[in-house]
Amino acid sequence: MSEAKPLVSVIIPTFNRADILRRTLPRVADQTWRPLELVVVDDGSADATAEVLAELRPEVEAAGVRATFIRQKNAGVAAARNLGLAEASGEYIAFIDDDDAWFPEKVTRQMGVLLATGADACTCLIHNRGGTATVPRSADLLLEGHCPGLLLERKKAFHIISLVLTAEAARAAGDFETTLRTAEDTEWIMRLAHHASFVALPEVLATYNETAGSLTDGSSLEKLVEQDQGPRKALEMIRERCQELPGWDEQAWRNRVAQ
DSSP: OOOOOOOEEEEEEESSOHHHHHHHHHHHHTOSOSSEEEEEEEESOSSSHHHHHHHHHHHHHHTTEEEEEEEEOSOOHHHHHHHHHHHOOOSEEEEOOTTOEEOTTHHHHHHHHHHHHOOSEEEEEEEOTTSSSEESSSGGGBOOBSOHHHHHTTSSBOOGGGOEEEHHHHHHHOOOOTTOSSSHHHHHHHHHHHHOOEEEEEEEEEEOOOOTTSTTOOOSHHHHHHHHHHHHHHHHHHHHHHTTSTTOOHHHHHHHHHO
8 A cells, every 4th residue: 555645735816816726726726736724814805805715615626625715804925824824734835925836746746756765855846927037047046955045145046935944944934924014934934945955956836926915015105115025134133043054154144244
């Protein structure tokens, strides 16, 4: 008898994106990996998000995907991801924003690599909107092993929606920082890099589409100001929280600050 495959929980924070969810949720349910859990955290939407989620639940469950839909008072993307992590049941975790798209084999391909290597986290390439470039720009820039200094210094990189990782590693990194309006994913990823071993899959398996109104959209004046200040705050937090952890590279941090 073959060993049961581990459950993967996919966390989607959303805010006022009812129409986009009609496209995104079925695409996640189209993932070839099973067992799969879809954890959607509605960040206090004022549109028809709740109704759309109720409408989509039967379709998601009919595809053999566990549907965990949660609503919270509006608190931002970091708080939404934190609630998603707290409620996720899977042994493995993946993140996707409500306007992004995964290729159907993404989770299957990355889980195959994770189970074969025993790594804590797997990254892959993703396309930007329009498919004109990849993030990062080449496969050799994907983070591998345990090299947080290279990530901090931007010599290695990955996007959060490219990640599939163990729930143990995700929770070891701790909560996303809710006081950061931008760069909260950067700060969390750096903490994760100090706790996890990485393996890279040099394939394009997702598309990143930042659209107006998304939880990660930076179009408002307030958000644009925060985009200037957020990374500076994040760098200070990274040093405070990671400097005693294995792999901390003070010179890499100083080089990043100077960039």
